[in-house]
């Protein structure tokens with residue numbers, strides 16, 4: 135029921151929207167469909183947007199396509215949960231499994247800027263050992279990258295997004311101080327702090343991708359709390375407001391409202407370009423390289439939809455792994471009522487965090503770790519929790535809703551294990567472009583259940599110690615998606631190498647959350663962006679060596 | 683019940699810095715929606731309105747929230763949520779079948795149309811849906827509990843809390859852009875936020 139949605143592409147005729155000015159434009163270089171561009175990138179989110187920027191700055195010709203609209207947040211974003219549903223992937227997908235995923239609002243964006251346009255801005259580094267989970271911690275898979283290298287790229291991304299965070303972060307090896315000072319805590323965050331101190335564990339202000347001081351044309355965060363409904367002030371540092379303006383300035387072309395339906399394989403065994411739908415018709419963009427960055431559901435869907443006689447099971451799928459090992463962070467919340475007024479709708483939703491159980495291995499009866507953060511759901515999200523999780527309705531529902539401004543909560547981002555049966559495949563049903571939609575199966579495993587049970591116990595204790603009463607915990611919640619095209623060192627057990635280059639087709643790449651071999655206990659976007667920066671540097675190097 | 687936030691009206695902030703133009707446009711439009719069905723038939727509409735009254739009972743002495751209208755418009759535009767349980771039919775079909783089955787169940791159990799039952803009977807019936815203890819054949823291929831929890835509670839809760847009047851009832855600040863909030867600590871309130879009555 136959106137009122138304000140662009141119906142025709144905005145990025146064309148040599149210009150793209152200037153996100154920093156109402157009605158503004160910036161110049162944009164354009165390519166013809168027949169120009170064989172160096173890189174055609176599908177998706178402009180954390181992976182695709184970052185890569186488009188870094189490759190165009192390295193001098194490559196880049197066209198990045200996204201089926202979502204190109205927003206100017208200052209004029210297009212209302213302070214309204216319903217209106218802002220327009221930011222989510224709302225085309226049909228079929229779900230099943232014991233813990234069938236809620237998609238759309240919960241984990242999938244459809245905008246230039248991708249899911250970062252409505253992300254909660256939590257910007258965390260992986261624990262170093264997670265990159266070698268199999269050999270050092272005894273579960274999951276090793277990543278084909280070294281943590282020290284990743285930490286360098288984390289530093290680059292934190293600088294590019296001017297992450298606001300504490301001077302000293304209490305967990306893990308030394309890291310430089312965050313570019314911008316940490317945000318003030320709201321009462322919801324103080325509840326986490328109180329509970330942590332009572333239980334004797336460390337906590338910290340969450341490193342966030344929203345400004346705590348002015349930056350260029352963007353103002354600091356005004357603590358309006360609508361972050362996951364899109365930031366109408368541009369304080370949020372998303373791909374839309376950081377990487378993509380840089381990409382345009384460096385000569386990349388962005389195509390909004392452009393749906394890629396199929397990647398074409400040539401006789402040489404290399405891909406030749408992609409078929410995309412824009413302004414009512416199918417077109418073909420030629421490209422020397424194609425990068426898929428559509429996230430964990432759309433990336434495998436597109437590869438499977440691009441099956442051809444040479445690759446009847448989908449492109450880059452000789453391992454049979456495309457679409458498999460889908461992971462979704464466990465995301466159970468524990469809530470309680472405080473005597474104090476909390477008014478958790480104010481400020482970014484997760485201003486305080488503890489990574490205690492990411493960095494402590496003692497006392498666990500499960501593999502992996504979890505972080506948890508303070509919460510601040512707005513009414514529509516909150517009522518969904520009440521009806522969806524507790525099954526409340528009638529007077530009981532309305533009575534609970536009345537406690538809104540006294541409510542506080544903690545929620546995990548919990549590591550889940552990669553399991554083959556959790557997967558994305560094609561359904562018979564077609565979307566508005568005539569393309570088979572994704573069928574997504576997800577169930578938690580035993581280890582996941584043990585982790586969740588541990589987290590719920592601990593968070594209950596923490597809330598109680600902070601003074602909450604009427605405490606209850608959510609059952610089957612999930613958050614961020616990861617996996618389905620994992621990277622690795624061995625072509626028989628992975629889809630791409632460490633650079634995101636597919637083993638089967640040398641000029642077909644993947645650059646998004648689907649590359650994750652394991653999920654870690656932190657939100658994924660910083661790692662996705664770090665991988666994209668790393669891939670760009672590797673591509674530069676390979677080009678110099680003549681190995682592209 | 684005593685009101686928790688007496689005198690608080692989110693709409694009073696409409697012309698203050700708390701609302702940007704986009705918020706004004708969107709909320710104005712929502713409040714101007716005609717409380718009439720565009721997609722559902724009159725019978726389905728009456729049934730939906732009665733169902734909404736049980737799922738989100740409205741406090742007396744407060745302006746009435748037209749909950750059903752957002753669901754009807756969602757159906758009219760066939761605007762799904764971006765996913766659907768494999769066992770469930772698509773949005774429009776699920777609502778149509780669900781409303782029909784609800785009425786069939788009412789006739790089977792209480793010998794009358796759902797809209798004619800007493801509120802207590804309606805609640806008893808919904809309790810059965812929630813527990814999947816239904817008898818009517820009309821639920822086939824949909825599932826009473828799936829419909830009740832996955833569609834009815836989901837869509838009705840979401841619609842109710844999309845209206846400014848609901849925000850008045852729970853003390854939510856409503857639109858907040860470009861002006862957000864300044865006072866964030868325990869028991870701190872900006873002057874443009876709701877005052878909670880100490881007598882509830």
Ligand SMILES: Cc1cc2nc3c(=O)[nH]c(=O)nc-3n(C[C@H](O)[C@H](O)[C@H](O)COP(=O)(O)OP(=O)(O)OC[C@H]3O[C@@H](n4cnc5c(N)ncnc54)[C@H](O)[C@@H]3O)c2cc1C
Pocket residue numbers: 176177178179180181182199200201202239240241242243244245246247248249250252253254255256257258362392393394395427428429430432433436614615645646647648657658659660662
């Ligand atoms: C509500 C919410 C809160 C979140 N909060 C956080 C947080 O606090 N911290 C964090 O780290 N992460 C958070 N995330 C997760 C984070 O946003 C994602 O993990 C990340 O953006 C994924 O990056 P990506 O590049 O893989 O995909 P995306 O950013 O989702 O980008 C994919 C893009 O590809 C486009 N696309 C897909 N297929 C096609 C196609 N065939 N043709 C054209 N375009 C296509 C899509 O429209 C989309 O714009 C949150 C996510 C959600 C939904």
Ligand code: SF4
Pocket residue numbers: 344354355356357358359360361362364365366367368369370481482862
């Ligand atoms: S709280 Fe800050 S980041 Fe979030 S929407 Fe508001 S201004 Fe943007």
